[in-house]
Amino acid sequence: MADDPLSTTFAALADPTRRALLARLAEGEATVGELAEPFAMTLQAISKHLKVLERAGLVVRGKDAQWRPCRLESAPLERASEWIEANRKIWNDRLDQLDRHLQQLQTTGRKRTAT
Amino acid sequence: MTNETATNPTDLGELTITRDYDAPREMVFRAMIEPEQLTHFWGPTGTHTPLESIVLEPWAGGRFETTIVPDGSPPDAGFTMKAVFVDVVEPERIVFREPELDMISSSTFTDLGDGRTRVVIHQTNVPPEYRTEEAQAGFKTSLDRFAAYLAAQGR
Numbered sequence: 001m002a003d004d005p006l007s008t009t010f011a012a013l014a015d016p017t018r019r020a021l022l023a024r025l026a027e028g029e030a031t032v033g034e035l036a037e038p039f040a041m042t043l044q045a046i047s048k049h050l051k052v053l054e055r056a057g058l059v060v061r062g063k064d065a066q067w068r069p070c071r072l073e074s075a076p077l078e079r080a081s082e083w084i085e086a087n088r089k090i091w092n093d094r095l096d097q098l099d100r101h102l103q104q105l106q107t108t109g110r111k112r113t114a115t
Numbered sequence: 116m117t118n119e120t121a122t123n124p125t126d127l128g129e130l131t132i133t134r135d136y137d138a139p140r141e142m143v144f145r146a147m148i149e150p151e152q153l154t155h156f157w158g159p160t161g162t163h164t165p166l167e168s169i170v171l172e173p174w175a176g177g178r179f180e181t182t183i184v185p186d187g188s189p190p191d192a193g194f195t196m197k198a199v200f201v202d203v204v205e206p207e208r209i210v211f212r213e214p215e216l217d218m219i220s221s222s223t224f225t226d227l228g229d230g231r232t233r234v235v236i237h238q239t240n241v242p243p244e245y246r247t248e249e250a251q252a253g254f255k256t257s258l259d260r261f262a263a264y265l266a267a268q269g270r
Contacts, residue, residue: 099134
């Protein structure tokens, strides 16, 4: 696995449990216990997923030693969606230019056949 | 050209673009694997792709490398893509993988029967094992909520 930030973000988002955790945090801060409630999973399993999200910078844990509430950090998501947008533009441009290229190719082809 | 762009922004990391070209399939396919042709259209607007920067070995395991250079910049200011072909089936399909991004791009070419060709570009960096229907449904729901969240942040 490449260790650039974008790959880390995508890898963190690849798991359905982690996406569900992020969706819950989009509604507001929560403790690990609160996050674990709707899941048929141990606290340890949830903590493990949270660590992956923390490493990807998608979740920030509070300083409060006892509760350490989790909070969603949206910056990596924004970078991910910016990247997706840029990538989409490149392919759209490329395919537009391919169209022009093919038209040109066919025009010269026809000319050649005509002469 | 029928300009049909079907991109679903909720499929994070996934991209699907469909275009119909007024050209026969063989011609469209060849344009995508011949460096002399790629150099004319590969880079987006405002860039160029020097012919000498293109390495293209159109077979499974072959290299596919291009450097896209912003117009007016020296060649070393360009962006180099280093990919490897996973599958090349003339004139139907081209699949390549960019190991650095762990991203797979496939292009399929369909003969529409009237001299036109449909090209579908599909790109993903989500591993296939996560692309079950269930995972996708969950993904979409959570992303819709992200979108709402981001909107609420004033984006």
